[in-house]
Amino acid sequence: MHPEEFYQSLAIDKSPLVALRFNPYYLLLGGLRHGRPQLEGETYFDLASNDYLGLASDRRVHQAMTEAIREYGASMCGTPIATGYARILAELERQLARFTGLEAALVFPSCYQANVALFSCVAKPQDVILVDHYAHASLGQGIKTVGCKVKPFLHNDMEHLERQLAATAGFRQAFVVTESVFSTEGSIAPLGVMVDLCGRYNAIPVVDDSHGIGVLGKTGRGILEEKAIANYPGIYTASLGKALGNAGGMIGGKHLLVEALRYSCPGLIYSTALSPGCAGGVLCVLEIIRNEFGRIGAAMRDNHRRLLETLRHRQFDLCSGPAPIAAIHGGSAENTISLAREFFNHRILTTPFVPPSVPDGKGTLRLILGAKLDDEGLKSLMRAMDSLSPPESTPQAPVSDECFRRPAGAGVPAGVLRGTLDFA
Numbered sequence: 001m002h003p004e005e006f007y008q009s010l011a012i013d014k015s016p017l018v019a020l021r022f023n024p025y026y027l028l029l030g031g032l033r034h035g036r037p038q039l040e041g042e043t044y045f046d047l048a049s050n051d052y053l054g055l056a057s058d059r060r061v062h063q064a065m066t067e068a069i070r071e072y073g074a075s076m077c078g079t080p081i082a083t084g085y086a087r088i089l090a091e092l093e094r095q096l097a098r099f100t101g102l103e104a105a106l107v108f109p110s111c112y113q114a115n116v117a118l119f120s121c122v123a124k125p126q127d128v129i130l131v132d133h134y135a136h137a138s139l140g141q142g143i144k145t146v147g148c149k150v151k152p153f154l155h156n157d158m159e160h161l162e163r164q165l166a167a168t169a170g171f172r173q174a175f176v177v178t179e180s181v182f183s184t185e186g187s188i189a190p191l192g193v194m195v196d197l198c199g200r201y202n203a204i205p206v207v208d209d210s211h212g213i214g215v216l217g218k219t220g221r222g223i224l225e226e227k228a229i230a231n232y233p234g235i236y237t238a239s240l241g242k243a244l245g246n247a248g249g250m251i252g253g254k255h256l257l258v259e260a261l262r263y264s265c266p267g268l269i270y271s272t273a274l275s276p277g278c279a280g281g282v283l284c285v286l287e288i289i290r291n292e293f294g295r296i297g298a299a300m301r302d303n304h305r306r307l308l309e310t311l312r313h314r315q316f317d318l319c320s321g322p323a324p325i326a327a328i329h330g331g332s333a334e335n336t337i338s339l340a341r342e343f344f345n346h347r348i349l350t351t352p353f354v355p356p357s358v359p360d361g362k363g364t365l366r367l368i369l370g371a372k373l374d375d376e377g378l379k380s381l382m383r384a385m386d387s388l389s390p391p392e393s394t395p396q397a398p399v400s401d402e403c404f405r406r407p408a409g410a411g412v413p414a415g416v417l418r419g420t421l422d423f424a
């Protein structure tokens with residue numbers, strides 16, 4: 001292929017964005033003003049980021065990051081196995097293991113990297129991986145690296161999972177992979193049932209708690225606390241860049257697993273260590289959660305409830321579960337982007353998911369309010385929302401859980417697993 005032709009073959013079709021004269025992606029944000037993002041001199045409400053507890057803009061966290069940078073420098077400029085394993089990283093691993101109730105933990109530069117690197121270290125081509133078909137792109141990418149049999153199960157459908165598990169006897173090892181909180185819809189995996197099923201069929205559960213850590217559970221410790229799972233027998237991953245307000249990822253579980261990954265996981269040993277600043281920031285956030293989750297968690301849930309009430313009142317077609325994520329059905333890509341534009345015009349940032357991130361016709365506009373706004377901020381957000389008008393073509397249906405159970409073949413998220421899965 002001629003290089004010209006090659007580069008042409010990479011061209012992205014932006015026609016819906018061009019037609020709507022609005023591109024909600026890669027918005028060029030300025031700094032924060034009173035904790036809120038700026039865009040071309042205007043202040044916006046951030047309902048797009050995953051800052052569930054509002055701690056990314058907390059001064060104590062900034063202070064802790066600065067102190068860590070002063071002590072260790074801006075970067076370790078080395079991989080953890082070589083020169084990059086600072087005392088503060090070892091401390092963060094200890095504290096994350098303690099926080100989540102796991103035996104041990106490893107810290108990665110991002111959870112995406114952790115998920116992509118994990119599976120090739122623990123699974124073999126003779127294995128089978130059963131995966132919730134809504135699982136995050138990074139899990140899909142990681143699973144594909146193994147070259148083993150991959151079988152999706154219907155979203156949160158434990159009967160379907162059990163049927164799949166019953167057919168795993170001929171494989172060396174079975175894994176069951178899920179997210180805790182599904183980030184596009186806000187549904188929560190029945191992890192307790194899943195762990196029991198895994199026990200019955202000798203399978204290893206793998207859960208990505210990126211949207212659960214710092215959010216779920218009585219004290220914010222995530223899905224294992226939420227589902228009262230003691231001595232979790234599986235593999236746990238999570239992002240440090242959502243409720244934990246920084247950047248980075250973790251893998252946790254048994255000592256034997258963590259020690260094996262420490263010496264074999266390419267995503268860890270060939271990549272510059274997490275920056276000390278982020279390690280200091282996460283340590284500070286863990287301390288804040290330990291001391292203040294009662295107050296901050298209540299504010300997050302209260303704000304979420306008020307957001308849902310307002311959206312329902314405005315007749316938006318919602319899909320929202322127990323997690324603090326509000327998802328509006330947008331239908332087509334065009335409709336979803338035009339919904340995002342409507343919010344944007346009222347100075348509200350949202351996240352539109354369109355194909356291939358979601359199946360065709362299943363566009364979703366995600367809103368996460370979290371604990372970011374105080375009472376006054378909340379009132380002004382509600383005023384902005386009062387003048388929103390749902391586009392005529394937006395379906396207006398009662399809120400239901402139906403959105404969490406789509407039929408087999410209805411689509412695979414994130415495009416990553418598309419075409420590689422059979423639901424038999």
Ligand SMILES: Cc1ncc(COP(=O)(O)O)c(C=O)c1O
Nearest residue numbers: 110111112136183210239241248
């Ligand atoms: C479920 C899930 N897993 C993993 C990731 C990646 O996390 P990180 O941003 O730490 O790479 C994300 C982020 O979008 C996510 O939503």
